[in-house]
Amino acid sequence: MEARRILDFGTMRNARRAGFVALAVLMLIALMTAAGLHAGTTAAGTVPAGKEVKNPFEGRPEAIKEGDKIFDTKCSECHMDGTGGAGPNLTDDTWIYGGSDAEVFETISGGRKGGMPSWKGELSKDDIWKVIAFIRSIAYKK
Structure with missing residues (x-):
């Protein structure tokens, strides 16, 4: 027992x-x-973190043109022509949250505290990549 x-x-x-x-x-x-x-995996609407993720629209003239239009309607209020305003300058190589394609995608998609809104509800992944292609096209080249 x-x-x-x-x-x-x-x-x-x-x-x-x-x-x-x-x-x-x-x-x-x-x-x-x-x-x-x-x-x-990553959360919905995001891309894997890391510098190895490349923009599928990089250097494509039509995508850059579309990215310019999207930037003009969604981003220029804060970033002006890309050189900054209420939002930071996007034409230099100084990025607050990282400047790799994946990091910029995350910033646009998810937003950041202190002013940057999340655009994942309004912009498709392709639209975000096109905006990044446009930003890269206006970046200052050393």
């Missing part, structure tokens, strides 16, 4: 421990998914 009680206690303790581990794993997966890090 005593051995049975010890065995039951051990089984119950192991079951409780397994339950806590399972709960912790599920919470970790949920947090990673919410952060856009689960299995190398």
